[in-house]
């Protein structure tokens with residue numbers, strides 16, 4: 001049974017979030033943390049799909065965009081309450097994932113990748129072209145901030161608290177999920193679809209469920225993003241961003257909830273530190289993806305632990321035995 | 323074939339399947355009585371695994387009917403058939419390699435539990451209760467096959483003999499009405515085969531109906547109440563072990579193979 005170690009992690013998470021909020025006073029860092037939080041939401045969701053269920057999505061930026069634009073349009077243009085708009089975003093993204101998932105999830109591997117990629121591109125084009133609704137390439141501005149009981153989340157620090165509390169809840173829910181009946185069935189269908197079916201798991205239905213579930217995370221992240229920036233433009237939701245998300249999943253570690261935080265954190269902070277990223281962003285992301293896949297297929301943390309382990313064995317001249 | 327319908331758990335009625343020009347299963351009919359251990363034997367490529375795949379929904383027969391517990395199941399999706407109570411193992415062991423031994427068996431409880439995705443994420447009190455029960459039943463199945471002390475190990479790290487046991491435990495955890503074992507003794511040493519034999523006999527004592535594909539004739543003769551013999555997709559004999567052993571057609575099919583151990 002896991003409770004003690006488990007509890008400690010969540011305690012650590014809560015304390016760390018609280019300590020930062022209490023002592024840090026530079027808006028720049030809060031802004032950075034807010035993007036890390038939003039990216040982590042996306043990456044955890046994608047990790048459930050890619051890392052746990054073994055189903056690729058190369059169009060996840062589209063669900064992020066659907067969430068962001070549904071929130072943006074409903075609040076800025078129609079004056080709907082932001083929280084209601086957020087829920088509407090979830091409905092729109094969930095429905096889109098459901099409708100796309102039905103044909104796409106019958107496909108495997110590369111084909112599923114191509115289908116989701118195509119979907120992502122279509123959404124990107126719609127966001128650009130439907131300027132009456134979306135404001136076109138120049139974007140949609142005037143999105144209000146979220147507020148709760150009279151408190152508006154309109155400073156980086158307040159947003160930070162909101163985003164990271166939501167993130168904490170989502171991380172906990174995701175950790176629960178992967179160790180539940182349905183979570184095990186999801187991991188099982190990844191390891192062996194036939195074996196899972198032979199035990200009564202409706203693998204197609206379950207793939208569809210986790211695809212929709214994962215799109216909901218992206219949509220939530222999108223809504224938070226829209227209300228954080230108070231502005232959205234299509235360029236944030238293109239194919240490149242989908243690839244960045246996959247890179248974050250792979251770097252943090254497939255099938256790792258906490259790794260998602262690490263992957264998203266690293267690849268959000270690095271471009272801020274290294275200006276080379278601005279000119280060669282996609283080259284660098286591509287290189288990271290390749291290097292990690294080849295040398296650390298289990299992701300950064302577990303990969304490095306594995307490397308140390310095998311070094312130690314070699315030094316001791318021993319063989320790895322089970 | 324005159325099947326006594328009222329006393330048959332599983333009945334195949336003129337089941338056929340061809341892969342392109344290859345007739346893998348041709349007009350096969352036989353029945354399995356409740357509580358019996360029945361073996362399906364035959365040379366390599368006779369169509370035994372294909373027959374299992376037809377019964378478990380992984381393949382759809384081109385002709386014929388498969389009746390399980392009074393209902394036609396041919397052509398139904400595999401998970402539906404599994405939910406009705408047919409569990410199986412695979413000729414090439416198929417475990418969930420990235421999961422622990424216990425988790426593998428817990429998946430076996432899938433058809434008997436209900437918590438969905440949202441319940442899993444939110445951990446309602448009843449979700450936790452169900453999880454506890456799943457864990458307890460899975461442990462029971464592991465204890466039954468003697469793997470309880472390995473519950474927390476990775477399934478992938480087990481030696482083949484124990485992998486086969488784990489696969490059986492996983493199937494048993496689903497509390498099946500009918501258990502299908504596809505060559506459970508292949509790759510096992512003498513001691514392990516002996517343990518497998520005891521296990522099958524113990525399951526029979528408990529009243530479980532088992533259908534078994536096996537090349538190990540020693541084991542088959544020990545455990546089987548009835549034997550069906552396939553050759554080139556056709557059923558060439560069906561009856562009690564002693565009659566099968568003397569059947570000239572069976573002996574001819576096995577000519578040159580030393581199967582009378």
Ligand SMILES: Nc1ncnc2c1ncn2[C@@H]1O[C@H](COP(=O)(O)OP(=O)(O)OP(=O)(O)O)[C@@H](O)[C@H]1O
Pocket residue numbers: 341344346364365366367368369370371372373413
């Ligand atoms: N999916 C498939 N596509 C084409 N041919 C197949 C397929 N599955 C099985 N076959 C062929 O059908 C025949 C029966 O195969 P099957 O696997 O059922 O034999 P088996 O009796 O289980 O043999 P073994 O003892 O070697 O396991 C073989 O000739 C095999 O090559």
Ligand SMILES: [Mg+2]
Pocket residue numbers: 370371372413
């Ligand atoms: Mg076979």
